[in-house]
Amino acid sequence: MRFDVITLFPEQFRILSREGVVARALSRGIAELRLWNPRDFAPGPHRRVDDRPYGGGPGMVMLFEPLAAAIAAARAASPKSQVAYLSPQGTRLDQDAINDIAAKPGWILLAGRYEGIDERLLERCIDQEWSIGDYVLSGGELPAMVVMDAAIRLLPGALGHERSAYEDSHMSGLLDCPHFSRPEEIDGLRVPKVLLSGDHGAIARWRRQQALGRTWLKRPDLLAKMTLDQATTLDQATTLDQEAR
Numbered sequence: 001m002r003f004d005v006i007t008l009f010p011e012q013f014r015i016l017s018r019e020g021v022v023a024r025a026l027s028r029g030i031a032e033l034r035l036w037n038p039r040d041f042a043p044g045p046h047r048r049v050d051d052r053p054y055g056g057g058p059g060m061v062m063l064f065e066p067l068a069a070a071i072a073a074a075r076a077a078s079p080k081s082q083v084a085y086l087s088p089q090g091t092r093l094d095q096d097a098i099n100d101i102a103a104k105p106g107w108i109l110l111a112g113r114y115e116g117i118d119e120r121l122l123e124r125c126i127d128q129e130w131s132i133g134d135y136v137l138s139g140g141e142l143p144a145m146v147v148m149d150a151a152i153r154l155l156p157g158a159l160g161h162e163r164s165a166y167e168d169s170h171m172s173g174l175l176d177c178p179h180f181s182r183p184e185e186i187d188g189l190r191v192p193k194v195l196l197s198g199d200h201g202a203i204a205r206w207r208r209q210q211a212l213g214r215t216w217l218k219r220p221d222l223l224a225k226m227t228l229d230q231a232t233t234l235d236q237a238t239t240l241d242q243e244a245r
């Protein structure tokens with residue numbers, strides 16, 4: 001999967017290639033990252049990428065031309081990629097949206113700065129507009145990195161062997177179950193007995209019940225969203241477990 005990022009601050013993305021799941025995926029070629037700086041596409045001696053807003057008001061606006069040229073270069077390098085703009089006005093992303101994003105061959109991500117971007121660029125050059133949450137950040141770089149992290153970790157081989165364990169415990173749409181490790185007792189707090197039993201069926205059931213219980217308590221809205229087929233899958237899984245015991 002390929003990510004091309006249009007950003008005035010390419011250095012910020014070094015963090016992705018330094019350590020962790022994304023860095024490993026990049027070094028293994030499971031994912032690719034290429035950065036495009038609009039300043040490299042800005043004409044004239046001053047290479048302007050922003051200017052004052054028509055109609056007055058505070059701050060500056062990112063200019064059309066350098067962005068359009070940078071996007072055109074990225075599209076030429078990644079013809080199968082669509083262009084997505086990270087903005088507070090975008091479609092709110094959730095895990096389902098991330099699953100869809102991770103299924104595509106690549107994305108060109110546009111990270112805005114200043115007060116925003118000339119509207120005509122959005123009309124002409126953007127395919128999708130996404131928000132990572134209802135809050136305002138000083139730039140689109142962090143949202144771009146959030147999307148890349150969430151998508152890349154889903155790619156085959158990115159999480160290595162631990163993914164299968166991860167998938168078992170995480171029914172999509174539920175909160176996580178509690179996790180414990182050594183020692184067995186901390187300050188009088190003990191590890192639930194079932195986790196020490198070695199009975200994998202009972203452990204799987206306990207974890208599912210914990211995930212359901214926590215979702216019910218903390219995020220009942222997620223349970224409401226779980227479609228009938230997911231509930232059936234849950235039911236089937238429990239039945240299978242009972243038969244297996």
Ligand SMILES: NC(=O)c1ccc(NCc2ccccc2N2CCOCC2)nc1
Pocket residue numbers: 086087088111112113114115116117130131132133134135136137138139140143
């Ligand atoms: N929720 C999100 O996904 C999100 C994404 C980006 C973002 N900021 C970059 C930005 C992008 C577009 C328009 C304005 C701005 N801003 C520029 C700086 O000034 C504030 C407005 N903030 C939050």
